[in-house]
Amino acid sequence: MGPKKSLKVAGALAVAALALSACGTSGGGTSGGGNAVAKTSIGDGEGQVSILAWPGYVEDGSNDPKVNWVKPFEEQTGCKVSFKPFGTSDEAVTLMRTGQYDVISASGDASLRLIAGGDVQPVNVGLLKNYADVYPFLKDKAWNTVDGKNYGMPHGWGANVLMYRTDKVSPAPTSWSSVFTDAGKNAGKVTAYDSPIYIADAALYLMKHKPELGIKNPYALDKDQLAAAVSLLKDQRKNVGEYWNDVVKSVQSFASGGTVIGTTWQVGANIAKADGAKVETVLPEEGATGWSDTWMIGAKTKNPNCSYKWLDYIASPKANAQVAEYFGESPANPLACALTEDKNHCATYHSGDASYADKIWYWTTPVATCLDGRKDTTCTDYSEWTKAWTEIKG
Amino acid sequence: MRLSRSAKSVLGVLTALVLLFIYGPLLLVVVNSFNADRTFGWPPKGFTLEWWGRAFESEGVRQALMASLGVAVVSTAVSLVLGTLLSLALQRYKFFGRDVVNLLVILPIALPGIVTGIALNNMFTTILGVSLSMWTVIIAHATFCMVTVFNNVIARLRRMNGGLEEASFDLGAGVFTTFRLVTFPQLRSALLAGGLLAFALSFDEIIVTTFTIGAGETTLPIWILQNLFRPNQAPVVNVVAVVLILVSIVPIWLAQRLSADSVGVGAGRDGAGRAAKATAG
Amino acid sequence: MALQTQPGTRPGRGTAPGTAVVPRARTNTFSALLHRHPRLRLAGLLTAPAGWLVLVYVAALAALLITALWTVDTFTGKVTQSWTLANVVQVVTDPVYQIITLRTLWIALAVTVIDMVIALPISFFIAKVATERWQKLLVVAVLMPLWASYLVKAYAWRNVLAEGGLLEWLGTPLGLHSPGYSETAVILTLSYIWLPYMILPIHAGFERVPDSLLEASGDLGAKPWTTMRLVMLPILVPSIIAGTIFTFSLSLGDYITAQIVGGTTQMLGTVVYANVGAANNLPFASAVSLIPIAIVMIYLFVVRRTGALENL
Numbered sequence: 009m010g011p012k013k014s015l016k017v018a019g020a021l022a023v024a025a026l027a028l029s030a031c032g033t034s035g036g037g038t039s040g041g042g043n044a045v046a047k048t049s050i051g052d053g054e055g056q057v058s059i060l061a062w063p064g065y066v067e068d069g070s071n072d073p074k075v076n077w078v079k080p081f082e083e084q085t086g087c088k089v090s091f092k093p094f095g096t097s098d099e100a101v102t103l104m105r106t107g108q109y110d111v112i113s114a115s116g117d118a119s120l121r122l123i124a125g126g127d128v129q130p131v132n133v134g135l136l137k138n139y140a141d142v143y144p145f146l147k148d149k150a151w152n153t154v155d156g157k158n159y160g161m162p163h164g165w166g167a168n169v170l171m172y173r174t175d176k177v178s179p180a181p182t183s184w185s186s187v188f189t190d191a192g193k194n195a196g197k198v199t200a201y202d203s204p205i206y207i208a209d210a211a212l213y214l215m216k217h218k219p220e221l222g223i224k225n226p227y228a229l230d231k232d233q234l235a236a237a238v239s240l241l242k243d244q245r246k247n248v249g250e251y252w253n254d255v256v257k258s259v260q261s262f263a264s265g266g267t268v269i270g271t272t273w274q275v276g277a278n279i280a281k282a283d284g285a286k287v288e289t290v291l292p293e294e295g296a297t298g299w300s301d302t303w304m305i306g307a308k309t310k311n312p313n314c315s316y317k318w319l320d321y322i323a324s325p326k327a328n329a330q331v332a333e334y335f336g337e338s339p340a341n342p343l344a345c346a347l348t349e350d351k352n353h354c355a356t357y358h359s360g361d362a363s364y365a366d367k368i369w370y371w372t373t374p375v376a377t378c379l380d381g382r383k384d385t386t387c388t389d390y391s392e393w394t395k396a397w398t399e400i401k402g
Numbered sequence: 403m404r405l406s407r408s409a410k411s412v413l414g415v416l417t418a419l420v421l422l423f424i425y426g427p428l429l430l431v432v433v434n435s436f437n438a439d440r441t442f443g444w445p446p447k448g449f450t451l452e453w454w455g456r457a458f459e460s461e462g463v464r465q466a467l468m469a470s471l472g473v474a475v476v477s478t479a480v481s482l483v484l485g486t487l488l489s490l491a492l493q494r495y496k497f498f499g500r501d502v503v504n505l506l507v508i509l510p511i512a513l514p515g516i517v518t519g520i521a522l523n524n525m526f527t528t529i530l531g532v533s534l535s536m537w538t539v540i541i542a543h544a545t546f547c548m549v550t551v552f553n554n555v556i557a558r559l560r561r562m563n564g565g566l567e568e569a570s571f572d573l574g575a576g577v578f579t580t581f582r583l584v585t586f587p588q589l590r591s592a593l594l595a596g597g598l599l600a601f602a603l604s605f606d607e608i609i610v611t612t613f614t615i616g617a618g619e620t621t622l623p624i625w626i627l628q629n630l631f632r633p634n635q636a637p638v639v640n641v642v643a644v645v646l647i648l649v650s651i652v653p654i655w656l657a658q659r660l661s662a663d664s665v666g667v668g669a670g671r672d673g674a675g676r677a678a679k680a681t682a683g
Numbered sequence: 684m685a686l687q688t689q690p691g692t693r694p695g696r697g698t699a700p701g702t703a704v705v706p707r708a709r710t711n712t713f714s715a716l717l718h719r720h721p722r723l724r725l726a727g728l729l730t731a732p733a734g735w736l737v738l739v740y741v742a743a744l745a746a747l748l749i750t751a752l753w754t755v756d757t758f759t760g761k762v763t764q765s766w767t768l769a770n771v772v773q774v775v776t777d778p779v780y781q782i783i784t785l786r787t788l789w790i791a792l793a794v795t796v797i798d799m800v801i802a803l804p805i806s807f808f809i810a811k812v813a814t815e816r817w818q819k820l821l822v823v824a825v826l827m828p829l830w831a832s833y834l835v836k837a838y839a840w841r842n843v844l845a846e847g848g849l850l851e852w853l854g855t856p857l858g859l860h861s862p863g864y865s866e867t868a869v870i871l872t873l874s875y876i877w878l879p880y881m882i883l884p885i886h887a888g889f890e891r892v893p894d895s896l897l898e899a900s901g902d903l904g905a906k907p908w909t910t911m912r913l914v915m916l917p918i919l920v921p922s923i924i925a926g927t928i929f930t931f932s933l934s935l936g937d938y939i940t941a942q943i944v945g946g947t948t949q950m951l952g953t954v955v956y957a958n959v960g961a962a963n964n965l966p967f968a969s970a971v972s973l974i975p976i977a978i979v980m981i982y983l984f985v986v987r988r989t990g991a992l993e994n995l
Contacts, residue, residue, distance in 0.1 A: 063628055070462035092619075093628055102963050108533050108616070121963075125761060196863075202942075204957075250864050250946040256636055257841075257943075260442065266846040266863065283439055284447075391755060391964050394957060399779045401949045405812065405907055413808040417821070420805045424828055427839040427875065430849055431831070434842065442842050444849055484732040491728035495721070503729075505983065506736045509744075512928055512979050514936015516952050517747070517972045518740075520959050524750065525743035528762075545740050548732065576714030577724065606833050608939065626834045643835035650830030654823050 046132035046157070050316045056088040057314035060103055061113040062301070063093040064335040065163075075334055077327045084321070087314035096203060096253070097371070104128070110309040111318050113163055115299045116151030117205050117371035121390070123154050124375070128304040130157040135316060138323040142340045145362050150379065151372050152302040160304035161319040164328075164337035166357065167298035167368045168201065168209065169289040171272040171280075173262065184213045184292045187270055188240055191247035199258055199270030200244065202251035204390065204397035205371055208297050209271065210237040210244075212369055216294040225380040226297065227372040234388045234396060241400045251401065255279070262287055274357055275336025295367035332357075428647065435640035442637075457641035466625035473536060473621055474604040477543035481600050482593060484544065485551025493559040510546035518546065519613035526614065535616035542614045543607060547600035554596030555589055562588055598653060744976075751969035762965060770970035780954070784974050787951040790870055791934040797874040798881040798930045799923060806882055810889035811897075822886070829879045837943045840872040844944060864946030872944050873934045880933065881926035888922025889915075924986045931982065935975050951975055 059066050066089065069076035078089045092109065094100040097118040104112050104127050114122055122128045133139045139161060146152075146162035153159065172181055177194065188210065191198045200206055211226035214236055223233050249267055252258035255276040261267035262276075263285040277289045303322060305315045321327055325343035332339035333348045338357040345354035358364040372379060378387040388396075405413075438448035457463060488507060492500060510518055522542050526532050566588075570580040608623040615624060626642065629635035717724050751770055756763045774780050809821045828836070841864075843849045850861040862868050892915055900910040938952030951974055958968035 070460065070465065073459060073461075095628075098957075098963070102959070105963070106527050106534065245947065248947055253942065254630070256630065260841070260845065261864075264444075264846040264848065391967070394964065395967075398783075398949065398954055398957060399777075401947060402779060402782060409907065410812055413804055413812055417805045417808045417813075420801055421824060423801075423875070424825070424878065426849075427836065427843055428828060428831060430842055431835055431839045434839075444842065444845065444847060444852060484735055487728045488732035491725055491732075495725045495728075497725060497729075503733055503736070505987075506733075506741065508928075508983065510736075510740055512932045512983060513744075514932060514952060514972075514975045514979070516936050516938060516955050517744075517976060520955070520965070520968060520972065521743040521747040522739070524747055524965065525739070529742075529746055541739060545736070548736075571718065577717040578714055602829055606830070608833060609936075623832060623834060626832055630834065630838060639835065639838075643831050647827060647831045650827055651823070654826055654830075 046130040047135065047312060047316065048132060050135050051313045053085050053087045053314045053317060054311040055086060055314070056090065057110045057311045057318055058090045058092070058108065059111045059113075059318065060092050060094060060100060060109040061111075062115075062335070063095075065113050065331055066091040066093075067330075067334060075330070077322075077330045081318065081321045081327070085314065085317045087311070087317060089318075097205070098203075101125075101127075104306065107306065107308045110306050110311045110315045112304050112306070113301050114160070114304050115301050115371050116149075117299075117373050117390075119151045119159065119302050119304065120154075120373040120375065122304060123159055127307055128159055129307045129309070131160050131305055131316075131319065133158045133161070136161055136320045136323070138320055138325075138341060141325075141343055142323060143342060143360065143362075143365075145365050146300060146340055149300070149370070151300060151370060160302040161323050162340040163301040163303055163322065164332050164335065164339055165298060165300035165365070165368075165370070166274055166337040167291060167296045167364075168271045169274060169277070169296060170269070170292050171262065171277050171287050171289045172269040173265065174286045174288050176265065176268040180288065181269065181290065182293055184209070184294050185217070188213050188244055191244050194268050195247045196249045197266065197268040198244065198247045199250050199252055199261060199267040199272075200241075200248055201271050202253040204393040205297075206271075207234070207237050207241065207393050207396060207400075208369065208371070208374075210240045212297060213294055214240060224382075225378075226369050227374045228379040228382070228387050229374065230378070230382075230385045230387055234392070238396050238400055242402075245400055245402065259283075259285070273336070278336055278356075291364065291367060295369065298368035298370050300370040329353075431640050431643050431647075435637065435644050437637065437640075453637040453641050457638045457645070460638065462620070462625060462629075463622075463638070463642055466620045466622045469536065469620060470605055470622035473539050473543060474601045477540045477547055477604045478597050478600045480540070480544040481547040481551050482597050485548045485596060485600075486555050486589070486593065488548070489552050489556035489559060493556050507549050507552050511549050515607075515609035516613075518542070519610040522610065523613040533616060534614055536619055538614045538616065539611055539621070542610050543604040546610070547603050550599040550603065551593065551596035554592040554599075558589055558592035601653075747969050747972070750966050751973060753966045755964050755966055770967050771973065774967075774970045774974065780971065780974075783949055783951060783954060786866070786948070787935060787975075788978070790866065790873065790950065791931050793870045794873045794877060794934045795881075795927045795930045797870070798878050799927065801874075801878060802881040802885045802926065803923075806886040806889050810886055811892075811894075825879055825882050825886075833876060834939070836876050837872055837940045840868070840875065841944050844868050844871075864944050866945070866948050868944040868946070869941050869948050869950075872940050873937060874930075876940070877930045877933050880929040884922045884925040884929075885919065888919045891922075892918050928982070928986070932975075932979050935978065 066078060067075045068078035068089065068091065078091075082088055092103065094103055097115050100112060100114060100118050101121050103109065104114075104118075104122055105125065107127075112118075112122070112128070114128075119128075142162050146165065148158070152162060170181060170184065170187070172186075174180070176197075177186075186193075187198050187200070201209070207229075208226040211223055211229055211233065214221055214233075215223040215226060218236070221233055221236055223229065229237060250258075250261055252261070252270075252272075255273055256279070258267065258270070258272055259276050259280045262272075262280050263283060272289070274289065277287060280287045303319045305312065305319070309315055322331065323341050325341055325347050328339045328341045329344035329347035332344060333350065333353055336357075338354065338359040339345065339348075342354075342360055345359060348354065350356075354360065374388060374390050374393055376386050376389045378385065433446065434442045435453055436449045436451070437446040438450040438452075439446060485507075488503070491497075492504060519542075522538070522545075523534075526534060526538050532538065562585075566584050567580055570584045575583070606623060608627060611621055611624060612627075615621065620628070622642070626639050629639050717727065750762065752766050752768065753762055753764050754767055754769070755761070805825075809818055809825070813821060844861050844864065845851075846861065846863065848861060850859070854860065862871070896914060897910055900914045901907075905913070936952050938950055938956045941948050941950045941953055951971065955968045955971050958964045958971065
């Protein structure tokens with residue numbers, strides 16, 4: 009094939025593809041959820057509901073026959089559940105955009121993106137009878153409420169705590185400086201969470217230690233503040249042995265000693281301890297980032313009644329207790345604490361401890377409009393954070 | 403070429419070392435499927451049969467396995483048909499754009515899976531607006547599996563004796579009859595080899611599948627990916643892997659048997675001695 | 684993919700297809716029509732597969748490339764069709780992406796060379812030295828790992844390479860140390876995973892070298908090494924290149940192994956994956972994916988003339 013001919017072929021194909029994609033992609037118009045109206049009553053179930061959630065949030069016994077809270081729901085409501093798990097908030101947003109799912113468990117770094125994109129609808133929490141019981145400090149927050157409209161049912165929450173090997177790190181760390189400015193003490197054995205959202209951990213540290221930068225909210229960074237966080241993380245990178253993106257992976261490294269200090273989730277610490285690793289966790293003095301999940305309903309759902317039923321069901325004491333315990337996080341409904349198999353579950357996860365919860369900066373999607381209320385500047389958004397993250401890892 | 407004894411033994415030792423390299427990590431998988439430590443600490447502190455019990459109880463594994471088998475069978479079937487048609491066209495005819503088509507069939511496997519994955523995802527969801535399902539996975543798999551069938555068949559066609567087909571036509575057999583009774587029997591072992599590789603490719607594919615699979619559906623690799631992330635499930639994944647390796651002996655053995663039994667006519671040129679050494683995967 | 688079976692097998696067994704009873708001339712008009720018009724036959728053969736490739740794959744690729752010229756609305760995260768070269772320019776000029784591209788190329792090349800060095804002697808041994816009985820066993824032995832899941836193999840290597848893992852456990856007495864989770868670990872693991880894809884075509888290549896040719900070379904006084912270099916290698920080149928296409932391009936697009944054993948290593952696939960999942964920035968991901976597309980296209984173009992593409 010001569011180059012000219014191939015060019016012609018490619019050109020023709022390109023034009024065809026262009027024509028095709030022009031009819032497929034939305035022309036950039038924003039069909040934001042702002043003008044959507046919440047339901048006013050729950051009718052009969054439609055017979056099915058498809059759910060997008062973190063692994064471990066929707067268990068139907070297929071992984072462990074003893075772990076099953078989908079079956080009671082199906083029996084009570086007649087709504088058959090199909091479930092798709094996702095690995096990261098970013099994947100969750102991408103999948104939800106396909107419009108194939110009725111319900112999603114969104115962390116704060118996904119929920120705002122979904123609301124802004126018009127992918128989820130406002131929820132009339134008055135229709136959800138378990139909503140009244142939910143911890144007040146989880147309600148009407150920036151990641152689940154926009155312009156006074158609620159967008160879902162709060163689920164579990166937890167902090168990204170600092171874990172360390174008691175036999176390899178002494179004295180016991182009390183500050184995030186052990187993974188930032190002092191990371192050199194454990195060079196090559198530090199771990200960090202492998203997601204752009206981890207930039208907020210550095211921002212939180214700078215917020216406390218470099219007040220002159222003027223960071224008020226680790227998710228609202230202007231260009232200079234982001235640059236400061238990036239340079240802190242680039243310094244940290246020299247001492248990082250491994251970035252982790254799944255808990256088991258990080259626990260393995262802690263157990264073998266490949267990693268001795270770094271951020272983790274409480275559930276990771278529990279697994280490591282259960283397997284006899286000498287680890288301890290601490291909520292450092294600066295506070296921590298964390299997640300608070302919200303069950304949301306797709307804007308284009310064809311099964312709104314089953315969706316509402318799921319939101320209500322999953323916050324009911326029994327189901328909420330099962331999920332929180334299986335996943336390893338704090339439940340949203342205090343009544344769940346009495347129903348966990350391990351009676352200390354809520355204490356371990358500091359469930360009702362509002363002062364503990366106050367020290368947590370929950371994952372929120374960074375957007376151009378500064379979340380801390382600054383009007384005189386624009387903030388860096390998540391796509392800039394993503395590129396910065398690539399640059400940090402190099 | 404006559405190799406000295408020592409040269410032969412050096413090669414033999416090298417081969418043994420490579421096999422050790424290949425099987426060492428697999429052996430570790432076998433050991434870890436009995437490892438009592440959920441995070442596979444080494445050396446194992448204790449052994450348990452718990453994971454094996456759980457794997458056999460797990461509904462999720464069974465469903466994922468059936469889904470994977472289904473996808474692999476259908477996409478292999480599609481690529482067998484398309485790959486054979488394509489190789490016949492390219493081997494028997496000279497036409498405008500022949501080189502382009504030849505390159506096209508290689509592209510889906512030569513380009514990185516993530517590129518193929520996001521391209522097809524974008525195509526299905528944004529441009530065509532179809533919702534993802536097992537069928538989109540099958541379409542994607544068939545696209546990159548076609549090449550294995552194509553290559554095996556076209557290699558066979560090149561070495562085949564075209565005179566037989568002409569004789570068949572001359573004796574009055576139609577196009578379809580000739581294919582069924584003359585061409586196809588000679589292609590059988592090539593189809594088998596190509597089809598088997600297509601099956602293996604599809605069965606273990608993870609990246610393209612991630613981007614083309616529908617809501618709530620899992621193939622085995624997707625199930626494995628999801629469960630490696632769960633503390634109590636990771637050891638079960640090892641069990642599944644061990645079972646897969648063991649079960650894979652069946653199709654490989656079958657292929658060896660079948661290809662040894664099917665006889666092509668084009669062997670003459672390579673000499674009978676060589677032909678006897680025929681191997682298949 | 685490799686693994687062409689040798690046509691035909693044991694002489695003297697089975698029936699030649701020609702001996703089947705061929706029906707007498709039929710009045711099947713469609714068949715007759717096809718027989719009389721080769722172009723019609725060609726159209727019949729070509730329409731389905733070529734149509735499939737163009738409609739499914741080429742269209743998808745072209746759409747992806749066009750997307751690279753669009754942007755994402757930062758507020759809604761949806762693709763906006765305003766034309767810009769910004770993504771492509773950033774990918775080409777930003778030093779971060781240059782470094783990642785070079786690293787990815789280096790990893791893919793290293794994997795390819797390692798697999799080639801391992802595959803050549805073992806394939807030679809299997810095809811030309813081992814007895815017939817052993818040949819079959821060895822081929823099966825090499826093929827079997829192909830069926831163990833890619834993910835499981837990568838995870839197995841994670842355990843092998845772990846601190847205090849199998850490699851250190853075995854290696855410490857010998858003074859060997861695990862490279863830990865690093866670039867080296869990625870190269871090792873990928874070499875392991877893609878090895879069968881290199882052995883298969885090279886083995887098939889050796890099978891095609893007639894023994895008589897080697898004997899002739901020996902009879903004419905050539906040392907084994909000379910025979911290998913001057914007789915065998917030229918015949919093998921296309922098979923070797925066919926193998927390299929697999930190991931090279933499969934490594935080039937990988938991101939899962941980098942995630943599992945890479946520690947902090949980023950590859951091109953990592954960046955594409957991060958941008959398409961994270962930030963939902965398909966235009967930027969498309970722009971990054973132009974790099975591996977370009978590299979593979981150039982490679983295919985260069986090796987096209989060697990006839991390697993016919994040996995895949």
